[in-house]
Amino acid sequence: MISGDLLNIQPSELKFPFELKKQSSCSMQLTNKTDKYVAFKVKTTNPKKYCVRPNTGVVLPGSSCNVTVTMQAQKEAPPDLQCKDKFLLQSVAAPDGATTKDIGPELFNKEEGKVVEEFKLRVIYIPANPPSPVPEGSDEGSSPRASPQANGNQNVSSFDDVSRSLEAPKEKSSEAWSMISKLTDEKTSAMEQNKKLLHELELVRKETSKSHAGGFSVLFVLLVGILGVVIGYLVKRS
Secondary structure (H helix, E strand, O other): OEEOOOEEEEOOOEEEEEOOOOOEEEEEEEEEOOOOEEEEEEEEOOOOOEEEEOOEEEEOOOOEEEEEEEEOOOOOOOHHHOOOOEEEEEEEEEOOOOOHHHOOHHHHOOOOOOOEEEEEEEEEEEEOOOOOOOOOOOOOOOOOOOOHHHHHHHHHHHHHHHHHHHHHHHHHHHHHHHHHHHHHHHHHHHHHHHHHHHHHHHHHHHHHHHHOOOOOOHHHHHHHHHHHHHHHHHHHHO
8 A cells, every 4th residue: 555645545556467358457546534635647658558447536535536447458468477557646635625527737737835746556467367386295195196188088988988888788679679570570471471361261161162062172271281381380480
């Protein structure tokens, strides 16, 4: 914190989280430590790079005012994130009841009998995503840790094992269903042929009974033999 006769300024440095192509902001608090109205003005060595809101104002007696400084998105990072930009904050006693509209450049002119306090604040860049420190394990009493690559390979191997274990039952189940479907189709086809043969046999039997009432014909005996062979084959397949 910077302490003057009129204002206390906190913090004493403007710290910006730095990240390429992204805006960054920080704020400072101005506290009036007197019983007078205090006017302030903020200047910078690089006005195109920074936006200050408010850049001028009045702090009432015993009160505070927040000032926000926004840095525009940067395309390049300075070497080692070292910044040479600076800010200048001027403060001066103002007439009672003064407002921001009453503040002009002439109010901060240095004249005899007028006290104009000036404070310089430097800019510091802070990495937006600093690398996390890696704890160093002792050689004794600590178990070895697998490298990320080893862990990755182990995870891939475990995944492949699980996949194969899941695919194996699926393959067996698929083969079983294919065999059952094939047998069902064959059984259905054989039953239809059986019905057809029985129907034809019935027609032949009727014809034979009309023409040969006394016995069986050779064709009837032949059909019965064929039917027996077909039924035996179906029973064997089932």
